[in-house]
Amino acid sequence: MTATRFLDAAPVPFWLDDPRRPQPREAHHGVGHADLVVVGGGFTGLWAALRALERDPGRRVVLLEADRLASSASGRNGGFCVASITHGDANGRARWPAEMPLLRRLGDQSFAELLDSIDRHGIDCDLEATGELTVAVAPWQADELAAESAELDAAGVAHTFLDEDAIGAEIASPLACAGILEEHGAVMVNPAKLAWGLADAIEQLGGVIHERSPVRDIDRRGSTIVVATSDGTLAARQVVVATAAFPALVKRTAGRVVPVYDYVLMTEPLDRDELESIGWRHRRGIGDGGNQFHYLRLTTDDRILFGGYEAVYRFNQKVDPRFDQDPAIFATLEQHFDAMFPTLAGVRFSHRWGGAIDTSTRFAASTTLSHRGQVATVNGFTGLGVGASRFFASTALDLLDGLDTEATRLEMITRAPVPFPPEPIRFLGIEATRRAIAAADANEGRRGPWLQLLDRLGLGFDS
Numbered sequence: 001m002t003a004t005r006f007l008d009a010a011p012v013p014f015w016l017d018d019p020r021r022p023q024p025r026e027a028h029h030g031v032g033h034a035d036l037v038v039v040g041g042g043f044t045g046l047w048a049a050l051r052a053l054e055r056d057p058g059r060r061v062v063l064l065e066a067d068r069l070a071s072s073a074s075g076r077n078g079g080f081c082v083a084s085i086t087h088g089d090a091n092g093r094a095r096w097p098a099e100m101p102l103l104r105r106l107g108d109q110s111f112a113e114l115l116d117s118i119d120r121h122g123i124d125c126d127l128e129a130t131g132e133l134t135v136a137v138a139p140w141q142a143d144e145l146a147a148e149s150a151e152l153d154a155a156g157v158a159h160t161f162l163d164e165d166a167i168g169a170e171i172a173s174p175l176a177c178a179g180i181l182e183e184h185g186a187v188m189v190n191p192a193k194l195a196w197g198l199a200d201a202i203e204q205l206g207g208v209i210h211e212r213s214p215v216r217d218i219d220r221r222g223s224t225i226v227v228a229t230s231d232g233t234l235a236a237r238q239v240v241v242a243t244a245a246f247p248a249l250v251k252r253t254a255g256r257v258v259p260v261y262d263y264v265l266m267t268e269p270l271d272r273d274e275l276e277s278i279g280w281r282h283r284r285g286i287g288d289g290g291n292q293f294h295y296l297r298l299t300t301d302d303r304i305l306f307g308g309y310e311a312v313y314r315f316n317q318k319v320d321p322r323f324d325q326d327p328a329i330f331a332t333l334e335q336h337f338d339a340m341f342p343t344l345a346g347v348r349f350s351h352r353w354g355g356a357i358d359t360s361t362r363f364a365a366s367t368t369l370s371h372r373g374q375v376a377t378v379n380g381f382t383g384l385g386v387g388a389s390r391f392f393a394s395t396a397l398d399l400l401d402g403l404d405t406e407a408t409r410l411e412m413i414t415r416a417p418v419p420f421p422p423e424p425i426r427f428l429g430i431e432a433t434r435r436a437i438a439a440a441d442a443n444e445g446r447r448g449p450w451l452q453l454l455d456r457l458g459l460g461f462d463s
Helices: 043-055 089-095 097-120 139-155 191-204 272-278 327-340 385-400 425-442 449-457
Strands: 030-039 061-064 080-082 132-136 160-162 178-182 186-188 208-210 215-221 224-229 232-241 258-267 285-288 294-298 304-308 349-359 366-370 375-379
Touching: 030 043, 030 224, 043 061, 043 191, 043 232, 043 375, 043 385, 061 232, 080 097, 080 385, 089 097, 089 139, 097 139, 097 191, 097 385, 132 139, 139 160, 139 178, 191 208, 232 385, 258 327, 258 425, 294 327, 304 327, 327 349, 366 385, 375 385, 425 449
Parallel strands: 030 061, 030 232, 061 208, 132 285, 232 375
Antiparallel strands: 080 186, 132 178, 160 178, 215 224, 224 232, 258 304, 258 349, 285 294, 294 304, 366 375
């Protein structure tokens, strides 16, 4: 069957297509000053501003956003908010094995504090404490999940391995043949509403937010950092840069991330019979077990968000709105959706969208100091930043204040990720990796020589 149902879908993120979206805040004009300037109105920037005000209520904090709050990655993701700060336990074990007990504890602590902040500030973000389910959709994936379950058991990580019979109680799909359920450490949220709620909390504590205020330059003049926007300047003692996949404002962070494009379909609301046919009674957030993986979840009005699989990088790619729509990838996602849920083959899609993810060679984020310790840059989340952004924002503030903490001593903080090579090597390397990943999925997960080499070098790239 030809995939065409997506053609009638609105080409905008579902979360931002909301009449409750706040009106734009005033842009920054003229000359100003602040104790802390935060560049970027996504989750990292919002958490940095809020945490700074909570720590020091007298601090003058100004946040600058080039477009609208959450207009980029923070407003168009799947809304999976998880405790991991290492982009999953397996990625953390592969890169920082000696520190994993501490990394798990710090991630759990930050996650608990995130939930407390949402409650304390009265943020309505449609939070559902559903937990997260990884589903094997091929026999080789079931074997890999069984091996991962053994690793989690050895590390004392709470989870449940679900065999072919048990997985049916979670999701009714002909593809599902096993799973790992983690009931704690994962909640589902409406990411746009979470961002808007954080912005309200910042302003209630005295912070100032300017939208449509792109930053052109950051320069140190004496003991002051001068942040130049399109229409003015701000002099500050400290700066947090949280611009994700956009071009680097700080030279030493250039090449640390590349913008890789991810795409999503959202269905119309399902009726009772349609929901019954897929048995998704516990409403878990779901990711499948492929190297090219899908992620899916239910919204509060019972739509299915279905995204992932392809991670697209184009030669010398920059962040550009013209890449936000890709009919070929939407057609592939529609076909995969129908294979996952054949009883929903007639369900229409209401929204389709895509956008750039700030991908690093180690998948997890990094925090880099520059300008003699007065500027901290955070980026590289690789798609799991909804929860981890709070930890890295707080750690950036620790570094700026010269604090010696468990977080600032972490290897993931003290050692920068390996940068991507320049073009054309970058494009050729990423393309080779994408093809190798697809080949591994087609060959029962067996990783060929190229992927084995990247594993040995501690580098990575997946969907």
